Amino acid sequence: VSEERATATGFPGPRVGIVGGGQLARMLAEAATPLGIHVRVLAATEGECAGEVVPDVVIGSPDDAEALRSFAATVDVLTFDHENVDHDALVQIERDGTPVRPGIATLRFADKAHQRREFAAAGLPVPPFVVIDPVRDLDHLSVADGFAARYGEMTNDGLIVLKASRGGYDGRGVWMLGRSELAAFLAAYRGAPLVLEPKLALERELAVLVARRPSGQIVTWPVVETIQVDGMCDEALLPAPVDVTLAAEAERIGRAVAITVDAVGVFAVELFVSDGQVLINEIAPRVHNSGHVTIEGSMTSQFSQHLRAVLDWPLGPTDSVAPAASMTNVVGDDADDPRDRQHLALAASPAAQLHLYGKAPRPARKIGHVTVLGTSLESCRAEARAAVDALIGGSGDDGVQGSSDG
Amino acid sequence: VSEERATATGFPGPRVGIVGGGQLARMLAEAATPLGIHVRVLAATEGECAGEVVPDVVIGSPDDAEALRSFAATVDVLTFDHENVDHDALVQIERDGTPVRPGIATLRFADKAHQRREFAAAGLPVPPFVVIDPVRDLDHLSVADGFAARYGEMTNDGLIVLKASRGGYDGRGVWMLGRSELAAFLAAYRGAPLVLEPKLALERELAVLVARRPSGQIVTWPVVETIQVDGMCDEALLPAPVDVTLAAEAERIGRAVAITVDAVGVFAVELFVSDGQVLINEIAPRVHNSGHVTIEGSMTSQFSQHLRAVLDWPLGPTDSVAPAASMTNVVGDDADDPRDRQHLALAASPAAQLHLYGKAPRPARKIGHVTVLGTSLESCRAEARAAVDALIGGSGDDGVQGSSDG
Numbered sequence: 040v041s042e043e044r045a046t047a048t049g050f051p052g053p054r055v056g057i058v059g060g061g062q063l064a065r066m067l068a069e070a071a072t073p074l075g076i077h078v079r080v081l082a083a084t085e086g087e088c089a090g091e092v093v094p095d096v097v098i099g100s101p102d103d104a105e106a107l108r109s110f111a112a113t114v115d116v117l118t119f120d121h122e123n124v125d126h127d128a129l130v131q132i133e134r135d136g137t138p139v140r141p142g143i144a145t146l147r148f149a150d151k152a153h154q155r156r157e158f159a160a161a162g163l164p165v166p167p168f169v170v171i172d173p174v175r176d177l178d179h180l181s182v183a184d185g186f187a188a189r190y191g192e193m194t195n196d197g198l199i200v201l202k203a204s205r206g207g208y209d210g211r212g213v214w215m216l217g218r219s220e221l222a223a224f225l226a227a228y229r230g231a232p233l234v235l236e237p238k239l240a241l242e243r244e245l246a247v248l249v250a251r252r253p254s255g256q257i258v259t260w261p262v263v264e265t266i267q268v269d270g271m272c273d274e275a276l277l278p279a280p281v282d283v284t285l286a287a288e289a290e291r292i293g294r295a296v297a298i299t300v301d302a303v304g305v306f307a308v309e310l311f312v313s314d315g316q317v318l319i320n321e322i323a324p325r326v327h328n329s330g331h332v333t334i335e336g337s338m339t340s341q342f343s344q345h346l347r348a349v350l351d352w353p354l355g356p357t358d359s360v361a362p363a364a365s366m367t368n369v370v371g372d373d374a375d376d377p378r379d380r381q382h383l384a385l386a387a388s389p390a391a392q393l394h395l396y397g398k399a400p401r402p403a404r405k406i407g408h409v410t411v412l413g414t415s416l417e418s419c420r421a422e423a424r425a426a427v428d429a430l431i432g433g434s435g436d437d438g439v440q441g442s443s444d445g
Numbered sequence: 446v447s448e449e450r451a452t453a454t455g456f457p458g459p460r461v462g463i464v465g466g467g468q469l470a471r472m473l474a475e476a477a478t479p480l481g482i483h484v485r486v487l488a489a490t491e492g493e494c495a496g497e498v499v500p501d502v503v504i505g506s507p508d509d510a511e512a513l514r515s516f517a518a519t520v521d522v523l524t525f526d527h528e529n530v531d532h533d534a535l536v537q538i539e540r541d542g543t544p545v546r547p548g549i550a551t552l553r554f555a556d557k558a559h560q561r562r563e564f565a566a567a568g569l570p571v572p573p574f575v576v577i578d579p580v581r582d583l584d585h586l587s588v589a590d591g592f593a594a595r596y597g598e599m600t601n602d603g604l605i606v607l608k609a610s611r612g613g614y615d616g617r618g619v620w621m622l623g624r625s626e627l628a629a630f631l632a633a634y635r636g637a638p639l640v641l642e643p644k645l646a647l648e649r650e651l652a653v654l655v656a657r658r659p660s661g662q663i664v665t666w667p668v669v670e671t672i673q674v675d676g677m678c679d680e681a682l683l684p685a686p687v688d689v690t691l692a693a694e695a696e697r698i699g700r701a702v703a704i705t706v707d708a709v710g711v712f713a714v715e716l717f718v719s720d721g722q723v724l725i726n727e728i729a730p731r732v733h734n735s736g737h738v739t740i741e742g743s744m745t746s747q748f749s750q751h752l753r754a755v756l757d758w759p760l761g762p763t764d765s766v767a768p769a770a771s772m773t774n775v776v777g778d779d780a781d782d783p784r785d786r787q788h789l790a791l792a793a794s795p796a797a798q799l800h801l802y803g804k805a806p807r808p809a810r811k812i813g814h815v816t817v818l819g820t821s822l823e824s825c826r827a828e829a830r831a832a833v834d835a836l837i838g839g840s841g842d843d844g845v846q847g848s849s850d851g
Binding site for chain 1: 456457458459471474475478479480481482483496497498499500740744745753756757758759760761762766767782783784785787788791792795796798799800801803805813818
């Protein structure tokens with residue numbers, strides 16, 4: 040099989056197939072190159088941003104079982120840029136002999152309702168919750184109303200958070216409603232089942248990144264604080280400025296989740312800190328925005344580590360390389376294209392590490408991130424923010440040039 | 446012009462054209478991706494190693510003036526993986542309007558005879574030397590013999606070093622001869638002019654990396670110690686374990702060379718330390734093996750910095766991110782392919798940063814390097830060496846598997 044594959048890809052080393060061609064695939068490919076790992080990407084369209092920097096791109100839908108199977112047959116291991124993949128095809132691919140990492144059982148944890156039920160059953164700390172299916176459950180409104188009556192008082196403003204169990208990201212698929220608004224919302228709702236939870240008073244949000252190999256080795260990075268704006272991750276701070284007890288609890292939860300979900304590869308556990316308790320908000324069974332800070336900030340980045348983990352190679356150290364590191368996302372805007380403005384960002388913050396994903400700017404679209412290493416989180420945050428502001432520009436045009444040598 | 450170019454490459458950001466598709470082009474491309482810089486490579490053949498990871502490769506000879514000109518017309522700035530390029534074509538390309546960086550005057554410094562004469566004329570410290578042209582100069586033997594008579598006694602063993610002024614690398618094009626061997630060697634020699642110097646007793650060898658923008662900004666990295674084996678760089682240690690006076694003198698020389706050669710981009714000055722004095726051995730007008738340690742070891746790598754410099758963007762900080770960093774080259778062997786042995790290297794040294802160039806192993810061929818960051822140079826060197834030994838393998842087969850998930 041190995042020789043057939045070498046012929047298929049024309050490449051002698053390990054071959055990792057990635058389903059999806061977004062920025063996570065792109066950054067996995069960046070990490071693969073120095074490791075001598077060949078990356079082949081299955082992209083749904085020619086325009087996905089990994090294609091700009093990966094020579095070996097196959098066009099095919101992640102819902103097309105035949106496309107997935109023939110793609111998987113040419114690589115040593117299959118992994119993912121996103122979880123919206125035909126699961127039946129993955130079962131067949133494992134039978135065909137190509138490992139799928141993370142495995143199908145882990146990918147099911149992309150469903151927020153499944154997460155909550157399984158974590159609660161495993162005794163892991165989660166917020167109070169209930170799952171309703173407005174499309175199929177006849178009693179969904181009375182269940183929701185009862186939940187709101189009981190838990191609305193836990194919150195400052197009586198609001199209940201409703202999250203679509205599937206398909207949501209970056210604040211999409213999340214609603215906050217008062218008890219009196221539930222009936223009208225649910226009557227009109229036609230989507231996936233909903234997870235309801237009280238709108239907790241949060242002290243902060245954390246994320247713990249974990250990597251696990253098939254042979255069992257587990258490592259975690261120092262816990263990160265994430266700062267959300269409009270339900271979308273805006274900044275990640277490494278290390279989170281929390282006491283050692285809280286950090287240890289976050290790490291303990293990360294390791295327990297690794298076992299519960301039978302993880303292979305890198306995954307992120309997003310955590311709430313509320314009333315001094317650490318609770319699991321949700322997990323992402325893959326490399327994650329909160330881990331982009333590890334590219335420069337850690338001895339081993341989440342992307343290198345994910346490749347090592349899915350190939351069952353020894354994992355690397357996760358120590359930070361600087362006392363502080365901060366990442367700020369670059370979110371699109373109507374006005375300027377950051378791909379012509381790097382010199383302005385570097386003038387504002389010469390130490391800024393720019394990451395542009397090759398995506399055209401659109402409002403509320405993540406198109407890059409900036410990381411700064413230093414000695415204090417506050418100075419790193421200020422430098423990263425200055426670079427992002429220069430990249431995004433805006434109405435006050437400052438004479439940016441299309442060509443850098445003008 | 447900018448719009449025509451965008452059409453030609455289908456890419457909205459800055460476009461850097463690299464002549465040559467070796468590992469330096471490959472690592473420049475790795476640095477370009479996160480910066481949102483599009484890289485287009487002019488490779489002489491399909492098989493050059495940058496092509497494995499760069500989608501936009503044009504096949505053409507660096508000696509073909511028309512190929513160079515049409516390639517240059519599609520990019521914002523032209524730079525180099527190597528210096529073996531048709532200089533007349535470069536003059537024309539600059540007239541056509543594409544900046545050539547480094548410029549033609551700087552590229553002439555790839556000639557070792559030109560270097561020595563210019564540096565001596567600028568009052569920079571160089572070893573005693575003489576240049577002879579055995580093909581054209583009638584008196585070359587008497588000049589060489591006179592030099593050997595005068596300077597042979599400076600060395601421990603009376604040897605004279607002869608270096609081909611052009612075309613040598615990694616110990617090729619360098620000979621060490623006694624005075625009595627000169628006549629026979631020169632009678633048979635048919636190559637480029639030779640630089641003669643005494644075989645100095647060296648305390649150590651250093652390298653200082655320098656970056657300069659067209660608008661004048663100059664930065665240097667902390668000086669590196671290089672350790673040579675068989676005339677080829679084997680290790681680079683950051684920072685060089687030398688006193689501050691010596692380090693400051695190396696940096697002073699680096700800055701002075703930047704002015705003398707009118708540098709743009711990154712270049713390396715290789716230095717001898719002999720009898721307490723710092724002398725210029727030679728320069729490479731481009732990113733260099735001694736600077737690979739900056740990829741993980743420095744706040745800004747030589748590759749990111751070179752791209753920033755040739756685009757005339759603000760340069761980044763060159764501070765080290767760890768107290769010590771060590772790089773060891775992976776040199777080919779007859780036996781094993783490192784591209785199937787990464788897991789062994791990472792088992793030996795989990796903190797090793799592997800860099801494989803996508804080149805098949807052959808004896809005395811550089812096919813990768815390994816960097817380790819840490820708190821002491823000695824422990825970094827040991828870990829990097831252990832990883833390299835595991836990558837190279839050898840006759841004592843340790844059961845390596847072709848597939849990583851076996």
